[in-house]
Amino acid sequence: MSVLEIKDLHVSVETDQGTKQILRGVDLSINEGEIHAIMGPNGSGKSTLAYTIAGHPKYHVESGSILLDGAQVLDMTVDERARAGLFLAMQYPVEIPGVTVTNFLRTAKTAIDGEAPAIRTWIKDVRESMTNLRMDKSFAERNVNEGFSGGEKKRNEILQLELLKPRFAVLDETDSGLDVDALKIVSEGVNRAKANTGLGVLLITHYTRILRYIKPDFVHVFVNGRVAEQGGSELADRLEDEGYDRYLAAPNVG
Amino acid sequence: MTAASAPAQTDKTSTPGALTTPGQHGIKEHSDGRFGFVPVQTRSDRFASVNVADFGEVTGREAVWKLSPVARFTDLTAGDLDGSAYEVQATDAPGVSVEWVDRADPRIGTAGTPEERASANAWTGFEKALAITITGEEAKEITLARADLGDASRAAHTIIEAKPFSQATVILANTGRARLTENVEIILGESANLTVVTLQEWEDTAVHLASHFGSVGRDARLKHIVISLGGSIVRVNPSVQLAGSGSDTELLGLYFADAGQHLEQQVYVNHVGPHSRSRVTYKGALQGQGARTVWVGDVLIGRTATGTDSYEQNRNLVLTEGTRADSVPNLEIETGDILGAGHASATGRFDDEQLFYLQARGIPEDEARRLVVRGFLSEIVQQVGSAALEERLQLAIEAELRGTEGQ
Ligand SMILES: Nc1ncnc2c1ncn2[C@@H]1O[C@H](COP(=O)(O)OP(=O)(O)OP(=O)(O)O)[C@@H](O)[C@H]1O
Ligand SMILES: [Mg+2]
Numbered sequence: 001m002s003v004l005e006i007k008d009l010h011v012s013v014e015t016d017q018g019t020k021q022i023l024r025g026v027d028l029s030i031n032e033g034e035i036h037a038i039m040g041p042n043g044s045g046k047s048t049l050a051y052t053i054a055g056h057p058k059y060h061v062e063s064g065s066i067l068l069d070g071a072q073v074l075d076m077t078v079d080e081r082a083r084a085g086l087f088l089a090m091q092y093p094v095e096i097p098g099v100t101v102t103n104f105l106r107t108a109k110t111a112i113d114g115e116a117p118a119i120r121t122w123i124k125d126v127r128e129s130m131t132n133l134r135m136d137k138s139f140a141e142r143n144v145n146e147g148f149s150g151g152e153k154k155r156n157e158i159l160q161l162e163l164l165k166p167r168f169a170v171l172d173e174t175d176s177g178l179d180v181d182a183l184k185i186v187s188e189g190v191n192r193a194k195a196n197t198g199l200g201v202l203l204i205t206h207y208t209r210i211l212r213y214i215k216p217d218f219v220h221v222f223v224n225g226r227v228a229e230q231g232g233s234e235l236a237d238r239l240e241d242e243g244y245d246r247y248l249a250a251p252n253v254g
Numbered sequence: 255m256t257a258a259s260a261p262a263q264t265d266k267t268s269t270p271g272a273l274t275t276p277g278q279h280g281i282k283e284h285s286d287g288r289f290g291f292v293p294v295q296t297r298s299d300r301f302a303s304v305n306v307a308d309f310g311e312v313t314g315r316e317a318v319w320k321l322s323p324v325a326r327f328t329d330l331t332a333g334d335l336d337g338s339a340y341e342v343q344a345t346d347a348p349g350v351s352v353e354w355v356d357r358a359d360p361r362i363g364t365a366g367t368p369e370e371r372a373s374a375n376a377w378t379g380f381e382k383a384l385a386i387t388i389t390g391e392e393a394k395e396i397t398l399a400r401a402d403l404g405d406a407s408r409a410a411h412t413i414i415e416a417k418p419f420s421q422a423t424v425i426l427a428n429t430g431r432a433r434l435t436e437n438v439e440i441i442l443g444e445s446a447n448l449t450v451v452t453l454q455e456w457e458d459t460a461v462h463l464a465s466h467f468g469s470v471g472r473d474a475r476l477k478h479i480v481i482s483l484g485g486s487i488v489r490v491n492p493s494v495q496l497a498g499s500g501s502d503t504e505l506l507g508l509y510f511a512d513a514g515q516h517l518e519q520q521v522y523v524n525h526v527g528p529h530s531r532s533r534v535t536y537k538g539a540l541q542g543q544g545a546r547t548v549w550v551g552d553v554l555i556g557r558t559a560t561g562t563d564s565y566e567q568n569r570n571l572v573l574t575e576g577t578r579a580d581s582v583p584n585l586e587i588e589t590g591d592i593l594g595a596g597h598a599s600a601t602g603r604f605d606d607e608q609l610f611y612l613q614a615r616g617i618p619e620d621e622a623r624r625l626v627v628r629g630f631l632s633e634i635v636q637q638v639g640s641a642a643l644e645e646r647l648q649l650a651i652e653a654e655l656r657g658t659e660g661q
Contacts, residue, residue: 079613079618097633
């Protein structure tokens with residue numbers, strides 16, 4: 001049974017105005033096959049948590065730890081983390097000019113498996129996943145994310161999730177910018193990955209609507225760099241009705 | 255119409271003059287002092303002569319030399335040169351002849367005239383010219399390889415003539431040692447379709463100064479590709495005159511400068527014929543201490559060149575500290591009747607977000623870098639149009655990337 005544990009994580013970034021504290025003691029534990037939704041207002045530190053798990057050099061870990069089956073993730077380079085089984089679906093996937101989706105996927109798969117995939121089954125897998133995500137065949141020969149619409153970029157992230165088969169995935173606002181059809185297609189992709197590989201998911205979202213298609217086992221409310229409240233999926237329903245005001249008032253009082 | 259746009263419209267009395275880009279296009283942002291010279295003369299007014307004695311001693315302050323390490327090749331600008339025939343390997347192609355001709359050959363001097371001293375020195379000094387004459391409408395490819403020109407300072411002259419309606423790809427492949435200054439005349443008859451690839455994979459110590467002069471006839475098309483990877487100092491300056499109506503040129507370049515290397519290209523497109531079209535795309539990568547590149551792109555749209563369409567761009571990818579890339583586009587338009595004219599120039603550092611994205615998919619850092627650089631340069635490689643050469647270039651780029659790993 002795989003487990004991803006985040007313990008008392010403090011993270012800062014360097015800004016022009018000096019060091020800015022963003023995460024202020026995050027504790028989270030995710031078991032394989034579990035879906036944890038992280039919800040919170042803009043600027044509460046959700047993307048910071050996602051990037052810190054993936055190892056983005058901009059974010060500086062002041063203290064705390066991230067353990068994947070007991071191994072210290074913070075000691076690993078970005079690519080080592082991916083090879084250890086972590087995946088980040090980005091809020092804003094970047095364009096890579098001159099590198100085709102096909103070339104990129106094969107290179108990534110080879111890096112993660114430590115050997116090139118068997119060509120016949122690989123081509124079949126790629127095609128099947130693209131069909132499932134309603135991505136036209138022509139995307140395979142286009143440059144990664146170049147000229148993709150917002151929704152197409154998100155599908156491309158889930159395509160990678162399905163093909164690279166990580167143990168834990170952090171989905172950073174994968175739902176934002178998707179119309180309802182695309183939202184369903186992307187959600188199905190995540191649910192398929194979970195069913196097929198026992199994927200554990202950290203689902204970062206601002207809105208509750210994706211939770212209609214991806215059922216969370218736990219909901220964590222993120223405010224001002226830490227988890228302010230946690231519960232089951234009923235907590236999401238409550239947030240849908242009440243919004244984040246209840247949490248936001250607190251720091252002003254204190 | 256708004257009041258704000260009115261002043262520009264009222265100036266009806268002035269005839270369209272030479273519009274140089276500094277004021278018109280805000281190019282002053284590009285970091286280069288060369289613009290001090292631009293208003294002084296139109297590019298076509300530059301002094302030209304085939305006789306080296308007509309040029310003053312090179313000081314390095316001249317517009318054409320100010321970005322070049324002139325002290326390191328005074329032998330080529332001021333010294334006596336060996337202008338004899340040299341060893342060249344040519345592949346066979348139907349309808350293509352390769353021969354050494356003497357200075358009286360009537361084609362010599364028809365495509366252009368030297369505008370600087372190294373070029374004039376080569377012109378004065380060559381004894382025989384290598385002439386490649388292309389006939390026949392079917393597509394064909396020929397490679398001319400110079401594998402070792404030795405250490406002596408040398409002059410050379412080459413003529414590539416594509417007869418009317420002929421079609422071919424000519425690859426000039428350069429390896430080994432060289433201290434060479436040379437002129438290459440490229441003459442396209444009516445409706446000829448010619449691709450010229452000049453590939454510089456010289457040895458580390460080589461110095462190579464080349465002026466290519468292209469003359470493109472009515473409805474003819476010249477694709478010219480400069481690929482500079484190896485050599486200490488490599489300066490290849492293509493200058494193309496779109497003489498005929500409906501003539502077309504595509505000027506492409508790819509360069510990869512390593513530590514201590516100076517790679518330069520001064521491109522000039524002269525639109526003379528109406529409805530002529532030009533596209534200039536040069537891409538370069540710089541890696542290692544002292545890696546230096548220069549790109550100057552002059553486009554002149556003359557008074558007779560109505561209905562023309564031109565675009566030039568240069569992009570540089572800076573991979574490490576300690577490099578310098580100069581990029582200077584310059585557009586002069588002497589007619590009000592054009593279809594389009596534009597330019598772009600950008601020199602950027604390696605994008606860390608791209609690197610992060612690739613690494614976050616498990617791809618190790620060095621491989622991710624290679625992938626991005628290869629992608630950046632492949633835009634040019636993909637347009638070479640010869641499968642075998644494209645593959646060879648990809649391998650050469652791989653070798654460049656590997657060569658400086660861990661620095
Ligand atoms: N590189 C940075 N420089 C300066 N401030 C930063 C940087 N990165 C994040 N921040 C700040 O840290 C805080 C948290 O940002 P983060 O992107 O993690 O929020 P978020 O919860 O993902 O917000 P959203 O819902 O808008 O995506 C914000 O106030 C943000 O402005
Ligand atoms: Mg965010």
